[in-house]
Amino acid sequence: MVAYLRIRRLPALQDNLIPLLEQPGEGRAAVVDPAEAEPVITALDHGGMELVAVLHTHHHWDHIGGTAELLQRWPQAMVVGNGADQHRLPPLSHPVADGDRFVLLDRTVEVLAVSGHTNGHLAYVLPACVMGGQEQPPELFCGDTLFSCGCGRLFEGTPGQMLMSLQRLAALPPQTRIWCAHEYTAKNVAFALSQDPHNSTLQSFAHHVQQLVQAQLPTIPSRLELELQVNPFLRCHTPALQAATGQTDPEAVLAELRRRRQKL
Numbered sequence: 001m002v003a004y005l006r007i008r009r010l011p012a013l014q015d016n017l018i019p020l021l022e023q024p025g026e027g028r029a030a031v032v033d034p035a036e037a038e039p040v041i042t043a044l045d046h047g048g049m050e051l052v053a054v055l056h057t058h059h060h061w062d063h064i065g066g067t068a069e070l071l072q073r074w075p076q077a078m079v080v081g082n083g084a085d086q087h088r089l090p091p092l093s094h095p096v097a098d099g100d101r102f103v104l105l106d107r108t109v110e111v112l113a114v115s116g117h118t119n120g121h122l123a124y125v126l127p128a129c130v131m132g133g134q135e136q137p138p139e140l141f142c143g144d145t146l147f148s149c150g151c152g153r154l155f156e157g158t159p160g161q162m163l164m165s166l167q168r169l170a171a172l173p174p175q176t177r178i179w180c181a182h183e184y185t186a187k188n189v190a191f192a193l194s195q196d197p198h199n200s201t202l203q204s205f206a207h208h209v210q211q212l213v214q215a216q217l218p219t220i221p222s223r224l225e226l227e228l229q230v231n232p233f234l235r236c237h238t239p240a241l242q243a244a245t246g247q248t249d250p251e252a253v254l255a256e257l258r259r260r261r262q263k264l
């Protein structure tokens with residue numbers, strides 16, 4: 001029987017979330033985008049786990065900052081990232097590219113290129129499966145491309161690239177759990193309401209997020225089926241967002257939404 005996978009998010013820095021993937025029965029774990037090493041080391045030591053892999057979505061310092069220290073402790077861990085971006089990532093033992101697949105903790109991982117926030121930004125998808133008799137939903141680790149109710153800033157890419165990347169993520173199964181790299185949800189919801197005020201699902205979600213924040217509970221992971229209804233950056237083709245921005249082309253809608261979000 002294959003041990004099931006448990007996923008947690010470790011708070012780091014100011015508002016980063018480091019996804020920690022654990023196979024408790026096997027004593028093995030992996031992390032995505034370790035902003036810093038200390039919370040990962042603490043969690044693994046507490047659970048008696050060995051780190052077997054570090055996955056990177058992109059090169060920003062708050063996504064790679066802990067990798068070197070983790071490798072000092074677990075030098076055998078595989079280090080995964082975009083081969084085309086390796087000059088600005090920690091040394092990769094496993095450079096990957098769009099469409100690649102590999103096995104991590106007995107799960108298949110699919111690599112998706114999702115440029116926009118940076119060139120060479122990757123997302124990692126774990127398709128649904130049954131492990132140890134338990135249904136495991138599809139999981140998405142998307143770094144700074146898709147946030148709950150928002151998307152990442154366009155540091156290197158164009159609105160067209162970001163639109164295409166978000167459309168790739170939107171085509172994943174609706175039950176996909178979304179593990180983004182920052183807890184920005186409350187701010188994103190406030191912005192979304194300002195652009196899409198008559199969206200009743202968004203209104204309900206805003207109330208739910210407010211309750212979570214008050215209880216000091218995390219809003220992540222989100223689910224794709226919800227994001228498709230509330231996230232303005234996944235709704236650039238809808239009349240509501242077209243009217244709000246005064247644009248019809250989804251790329252122009254996204255560009256205008258991103259410009260307005262930046263001003264907050």
Ligand SMILES: [Zn+2]
Nearest residue numbers: 058060117144
């Ligand atoms: Zn970033």
